[in-house]
Amino acid sequence: MKTADAATIAGGVPGIDLMEAAGRAVADAARGMCPVPCTVAVVCGPGNNGGDGFVGARLLAEWGYPVRLMLLGSRAALRGDAAVAAKRWAGEAERFDAGTLKGCGLIVDALFGAGLTRDLDGEAKAAVERINASDCPVLAVDVPSGVDGDSGRVRGVAVKATKTVTFFRYKPGHLLLPGRMLCGERVLAQIGIPDAVLPEIGSRSFHNVPALWRAGYPEPSLESHKYTRGHALVAAGSEMAGAARLASRASLRAGAGVVTVAASTEMLPIFKAALEAVIVRAMDDLDDYAHLLEDKRRNALLVGPGAGLGADTRDRVRMALGAGRPVVLDADALTSFETQPRAMHQAIAASDRPVVMTPHEGEFRRLFRQIAEGSDSKLEKARAAAALSGAVIVLKGADTVVASPDRRAAIADNGTPWLATAGSGDVLAGIVTGLLAQNMPGFEAACAAVWLHGEAGSSIGPGLISEDLPDALPGVLKRLLS
Numbered sequence: 001m002k003t004a005d006a007a008t009i010a011g012g013v014p015g016i017d018l019m020e021a022a023g024r025a026v027a028d029a030a031r032g033m034c035p036v037p038c039t040v041a042v043v044c045g046p047g048n049n050g051g052d053g054f055v056g057a058r059l060l061a062e063w064g065y066p067v068r069l070m071l072l073g074s075r076a077a078l079r080g081d082a083a084v085a086a087k088r089w090a091g092e093a094e095r096f097d098a099g100t101l102k103g104c105g106l107i108v109d110a111l112f113g114a115g116l117t118r119d120l121d122g123e124a125k126a127a128v129e130r131i132n133a134s135d136c137p138v139l140a141v142d143v144p145s146g147v148d149g150d151s152g153r154v155r156g157v158a159v160k161a162t163k164t165v166t167f168f169r170y171k172p173g174h175l176l177l178p179g180r181m182l183c184g185e186r187v188l189a190q191i192g193i194p195d196a197v198l199p200e201i202g203s204r205s206f207h208n209v210p211a212l213w214r215a216g217y218p219e220p221s222l223e224s225h226k227y228t229r230g231h232a233l234v235a236a237g238s239e240m241a242g243a244a245r246l247a248s249r250a251s252l253r254a255g256a257g258v259v260t261v262a263a264s265t266e267m268l269p270i271f272k273a274a275l276e277a278v279i280v281r282a283m284d285d286l287d288d289y290a291h292l293l294e295d296k297r298r299n300a301l302l303v304g305p306g307a308g309l310g311a312d313t314r315d316r317v318r319m320a321l322g323a324g325r326p327v328v329l330d331a332d333a334l335t336s337f338e339t340q341p342r343a344m345h346q347a348i349a350a351s352d353r354p355v356v357m358t359p360h361e362g363e364f365r366r367l368f369r370q371i372a373e374g375s376d377s378k379l380e381k382a383r384a385a386a387a388l389s390g391a392v393i394v395l396k397g398a399d400t401v402v403a404s405p406d407r408r409a410a411i412a413d414n415g416t417p418w419l420a421t422a423g424s425g426d427v428l429a430g431i432v433t434g435l436l437a438q439n440m441p442g443f444e445a446a447c448a449a450v451w452l453h454g455e456a457g458s459s460i461g462p463g464l465i466s467e468d469l470p471d472a473l474p475g476v477l478k479r480l481l482s
């Protein structure tokens with residue numbers, strides 16, 4: 001945002017104009033929250049976030065709202081645009097104390113935004129605690145004060161907002177937990193920063209929305225046949241047949257033309273009975289898997305769901321990675337390398353095709369312990385793991401991060417807590433595999449799969465079980481592709 005700001009100002013738009021536009025967006029949002037004028041308490045901090053607050057306060061007062069403005073710090077200490085905005089505010093700047101929020105109908109939190117540099121303590125912490133203790137709705141300017149915009153984490157204490165207005169683009173902290181929850185409803189306001197500044201910023205962080213990958217989404221043409229749409233091979237292993245079934249069905253729904261499930265002979269009847277369109281092949285040992293890999297039409301491989309832990313699964317992972325095809329590693333395929341993660345990274349390094357890993361937080365910690373303990377940012381954790389392993393990392397959860405070894409990373413926010421149900425991750429792994437079978441590049445396939453999985457979950461909602469997810473995909477895809 002500093003670069004965006006500087007480039008916009010260099011392009012001829014004065015900084016105070018940006019602040020005026022930001023303040024206006026805040027005032028508009030406040031008016032939306034309280035259409036009938038109520039007393040608004042605007043709590044301003046010592047930097048430009050406070051400057052936005054001064055502008056918002058002035059406009060609300062012009063519109064007939066009784067406004068009380070409180071300032072943390074002294075008016076004389078304000079600098080730059082914030083000092084200009086404060087000059088344009090004709091009213092008082094009160095000290096913020098226990099009594100000042102009494103009788104207010106709305107609080108505007110303009111304490112700290114992008115300039116938060118350390119944990120809140122002392123007077124700033126007390127101010128946030130007072131805001132949170134009041135039962136007023138809270139409108140946060142840019143980010144709820146105390147939330148780190150880069151990581152979404154709380155620096156000591158943070159405002160719990162009802163609504164947050166931010167500018168130009170969302171920041172990671174608006175999408176990552178707990179920041180996203182503390183934002184309440186999010187509003188994105190355009191304040192005059194042109195998109196032309198984006199190349200200069202060169203951000204590698206994205207919101208996982210279809211614009212990021214839609215252009216490369218595979219669609220069949222009149223000339224397509226099932227083999228041109230790709231052939232996914234799901235190694236089922238000997239445990240939990242349901243996991244591989246869910247993944248296989250999801251691969252088909254994601255558009256793979258053919259899906260083969262490889263399972264032990266004793267498990268075959270279960271698969272044959274449950275999956276009509278899926279080809280079922282016996283795999284009782286590693287030779288059987290090697291034999292299945294000989295057919296090069298099987299062009300995307302999934303190992304993990306229901307695979308079982310141990311040497312057999314590790315061997316299958318090595319064989320898959322050595323087979324010159326895109327590979328998805330999930331669940332037991334990940335945990336089986338808990339004591340020898342480097343062996344997995346080496347096998348990945350030897351593959352020149354995309355590899356996608358889909359760990360939840362627990363699996364991630366097992367594989368990337370140092371990274372998990374060394375950073376507070378889910379975004380940077382996923383990025384570091386992608387760089388270390390050479391795989392696209394899908395670090396799952398309500399704020400799933402997809403990170404590529406080339407440092408691109410995308411954060412999703414379209415899922416639903418109803419996805420927290422057994423087997424849901426197996427479906428996700430199956431969707432990724434189905435998209436890789438259709439030659440979607442690794443990062444894009446993983447982003448698209450996470451988005452589709454989230455949409456499918458959200459379209460079902462309460463009562464969702466994982467079996468529902470593959471069958472919700474046609475509706476989601478119809479909306480996406482039309």
Ligand SMILES: NC(=O)C1=CN([C@@H]2O[C@H](COP(=O)(O)OP(=O)(O)OC[C@H]3O[C@@H](n4cnc5c(N)ncnc54)[C@H](OP(=O)(O)O)[C@@H]3O)[C@@H](O)[C@H]2O)[C@@H](O)CC1
Binds near residue numbers: 004
């Ligand atoms: N960029 C843009 O395009 C636009 C940006 N705009 C707005 O500017 C905001 C960013 O403004 P900003 O950079 O002045 O930082 P801001 O968030 O006000 O905080 C800095 C002040 O807080 C202080 N401080 C920090 N941490 C602290 C702590 N823990 N406890 C106590 N104090 C602490 C810090 O003090 P210092 O570290 O210097 O001691 C400094 O005084 C941005 O969020 C948006 O709202 C818009 O106007 C539109 C255009």
Ligand SMILES: Nc1ncnc2c1ncn2[C@@H]1O[C@H](COP(=O)(O)OP(=O)(O)O)[C@@H](O)[C@H]1O
Binds near residue numbers: 397417425
């Ligand atoms: N609270 C939540 N909000 C949104 N999505 C969630 C939430 N909890 C879990 N999920 C998603 O559900 C899936 C669960 O996967 P996983 O933990 O591997 O489950 P399983 O092993 O049972 O299949 C992941 O895609 C994850 O992102």
Ligand SMILES: [K+]
Binds near residue numbers: 111113140141142144
């Ligand atoms: K704020």
